[in-house]
Amino acid sequence: MSETSGTPDASAAGTFDLDGETTVTRLGFGAMRLCGEDIIGRPDDEENAREVARRALELGVDFVDTADSYGPGVSERLLREADVPDDATVATKAGLLRAPEGDWLAHGDPDYIRNEALVSKDRLGVDTIDLYQFHRPDPDTDFEDSVTAFAELQDEGHVEHVGLSNVSVEQLDEAREQVDVATVQNSYNVTDREHQDVLDACEEYGIGFIPYFPIGGGEFDEVDDEIHDVADANDATPRQVALAWLLHQSDVTLPIPGTSSVDHLEENVAAAELSLSDDDVERLTDAV
Numbered sequence: 119m120s121e122t123s124g125t126p127d128a129s130a131a132g133t134f135d136l137d138g139e140t141t142v143t144r145l146g147f148g149a150m151r152l153c154g155e156d157i158i159g160r161p162d163d164e165e166n167a168r169e170v171a172r173r174a175l176e177l178g179v180d181f182v183d184t185a186d187s188y189g190p191g192v193s194e195r196l197l198r199e200a201d202v203p204d205d206a207t208v209a210t211k212a213g214l215l216r217a218p219e220g221d222w223l224a225h226g227d228p229d230y231i232r233n234e235a236l237v238s239k240d241r242l243g244v245d246t247i248d249l250y251q252f253h254r255p256d257p258d259t260d261f262e263d264s265v266t267a268f269a270e271l272q273d274e275g276h277v278e279h280v281g282l283s284n285v286s287v288e289q290l291d292e293a294r295e296q297v298d299v300a301t302v303q304n305s306y307n308v309t310d311r312e313h314q315d316v317l318d319a320c321e322e323y324g325i326g327f328i329p330y331f332p333i334g335g336g337e338f339d340e341v342d343d344e345i346h347d348v349a350d351a352n353d354a355t356p357r358q359v360a361l362a363w364l365l366h367q368s369d370v371t372l373p374i375p376g377t378s379s380v381d382h383l384e385e386n387v388a389a390a391e392l393s394l395s396d397d398d399v400e401r402l403t404d405a406v
């Protein structure tokens with residue numbers, strides 16, 4: 119289906135309503151891979167990176183995920199240069215620092231979060247951040263204090279919606295006592311169900327679940343045979359099957375496959391049009 123069915127159309131994935139007013143197409147785009155190697159610095163070809171982002175919008179994607187720590191700063195800047203924030207709902211994040219050696223360091227200090235909101239607004243060229251996500255709870259800062267910073271940024275109009283990332287159900291419930299949580303972003307894919315309980319909670323609460331690492335870089339280990347069989351039977355690629363499976367898992371999933379390649383983007387977006395049978399979905403679900 120990917121190579122032969124014409125221009126891919128993300129809108130076939132349907133929409134998710136963030137708040138009764140803002141609707142996004144359920145198949146989004148993860149902009150982390152637009153950066154240089156190890157998600158540090160600039161990519162070799164910046165114009166290609168901007169073209170990938172622009173092409174995502176042309177294919178109907180209107181939900182784009184980034185973070186201050188991607189680059190750091192590089193992914194947000196490239197999205198602005200590609201005019202993405204004008205045309206899409208952009209979700210960014212704060213709460214992780216990068217070291218030049220590549221380490222990701224949790225930093226949930228409320229003053230830092232508030233500072234980063236201003237930096238991200240400027241880099242994205244927006245007056246209000248569409249969706250601002252706490253990247254990861256910081257063991258050295260009270261979770262409540264970090265979440266309070268996000269709630270205050272929303273009250274002050276810097277941020278429209280608040281999201282969480284890398285949280286447990288308990289942390290989600292704790293945060294929901296302080297702020298309306300629009301989305302949760304945790305790792306989840308056809309081979310990785312560690313956060314199934316968080317997806318189930320999101321479904322119960324009617325909030326978006328953004329499964330990051332949605333195609334696991336294309337490594338399907340435990341379900342390798344099954345996914346290739348289903349892909350062959352559907353004239354699709356294994357990555358398309360993995361994305362279609364995520365879209366079938368729940369009405370609240372918002373997969374954000376990441377790529378630095380226009381060809382890969384087109385293959386991934388075409389997954390929106392892949393309708394798996396109940397048998398195929400069950401076979402993959404039961405394979406892990």
Ligand SMILES: NC(=O)c1ccc[n+]([C@@H]2O[C@H](COP(=O)([O-])OP(=O)(O)OC[C@H]3O[C@@H](n4cnc5c(N)ncnc54)[C@H](OP(=O)(O)O)[C@@H]3O)[C@@H](O)[C@H]2O)c1
Nearest residue numbers: 148149150183283330331332333334335375376377378382
């Ligand atoms: N909240 C968090 O802590 C967190 C953590 C990680 C990621 N994220 C977010 O989630 C998004 C997605 O995660 P991810 O990028 O790590 O994982 P992913 O989307 O599962 O996989 C991306 C990897 O697969 C490759 N790829 C993508 N499409 C392909 C295709 N059609 N054929 C062959 N290779 C393909 C990409 O390489 P190419 O560039 O060569 O296509 C890249 O190496 C990120 O962009 C980021 O926005 C969030």
